[in-house]
Every structure is written in C-alpha cells, then in structure tokens.
Amino acid sequence: MRISVASDSLDGVASNLIFEIEKRGHTVIAHGALTDERADWAWCCSRAAEDVVSGAADQAIVCCWTGTGASIAANKIAGIRAALCPDAATAAGARQWNDANVLAISLRLISAPLLEEILDAWFAASASLDENDQANIAYLSEIEN
Numbered sequence: 001m002r003i004s005v006a007s008d009s010l011d012g013v014a015s016n017l018i019f020e021i022e023k024r025g026h027t028v029i030a031h032g033a034l035t036d037e038r039a040d041w042a043w044c045c046s047r048a049a050e051d052v053v054s055g056a057a058d059q060a061i062v063c064c065w066t067g068t069g070a071s072i073a074a075n076k077i078a079g080i081r082a083a084l085c086p087d088a089a090t091a092a093g094a095r096q097w098n099d100a101n102v103l104a105i106s107l108r109l110i111s112a113p114l115l116e117e118i119l120d121a122w123f124a125a126s127a128s129l130d131e132n133d134q135a136n137i138a139y140l141s142e143i144e145n
C-alpha cells in the first residue's frame with residue numbers, strides 16, 4: 001500500500017517509522033519533520049490525511065508527542081477516521097470495527113518494539129463485513145456530510 005506518514009519531530013519511534021513501514025512492503029509519502037517541509041503537527045498531519053482523501057495514499061500514519069494533536073488534525077479532514085492507538089489490540093480494533101484509515105501514534109508512549117506490534121496488527125487487520133459495523137461507519141459519513 002501507499003502510506004502517507006507525518007510527524008512533527010524526529011523524536012522516539014519517528015526516527016525509524018519510515019524504515020518499519022517500508023520493511024513491511026509499503027511505499028511511503030513523507031511529511032513534516034520527516035522531510036524539509038513544515039513540521040507543525042496540525043499542518044503536517046492534516047497533509048497526510050489529505051493524501052488519503054485525495055487517493056494519493058491508501059492510509060496514513062501521523063505522529064506527535066502525545067498523539068492527540070496528530071489524531072485531531074487528521075480527523076478534521078472529511079472522510080478521515082483517525083485512531084490514536086497505544087497498543088496492538090487497539091490498532092487491530094480500529095481497523096476492524098472503525099475502518100480507521102489513519103493510525104495516530106504517540107511518540108511519548110510508543111517504544112520501538114511496541115511500534116512493531118502496532119504496525120503488524122494495523123496492517124494485518126481489515127474492516128469488518130458485519131452489517132452493524134458497516135452501519136456505524138455509514139452513520140459517521142452521514143453526520144460528516
């Protein structure tokens with residue numbers, strides 16, 4: 001898949017994020033501190049989310065120190081379901097039940113081994129085909145529009 005990635009700093013797991021994504025067979029579009037463009041969390045994380053909505057990327061991964069600003073910024077873009085995931089089970093659930101298309105990461109909380117667990121769970125899971133789960137996602141689109 002094409003994964004758009006944004007971080008407001010190179011702290012913690014941000015420094016090896018692109019490597020870990022590419023290692024799993026995906027191609028990366030980078031934003032923020034991962035490039036020489038602006039690194040404000042609101043700006044770079046919303047750019048990554050826009051890549052998903054425009055079709056330039058299939059999914060995005062956004063990071064900041066807390067992960068909260070990154071998730072808030074991504075969720076401001078219509079069509080985005082960004083989930084702040086502190087562990088692998090949350091990442092799997094976000095993909096399965098929320099059909100999350102943006103993974104938000106806290107650079108403060110997530111260690112390198114935990115990042116690997118989260119990425120493995122995120123990429124292995126897919127959106128539920130259950131009628132009730134799909135109705136919830138459809139309702140999000142309805143209130144967004």
Ligand SMILES: O=C(CO)[C@H](O)[C@H](O)COP(=O)(O)O
Nearest residue numbers: 041064065066067068069070
């Ligand atoms: O967690 C964040 C936002 O949710 C930021 O990473 C944190 O506020 C630090 O930003 P800055 O380096 O610009 O002060």
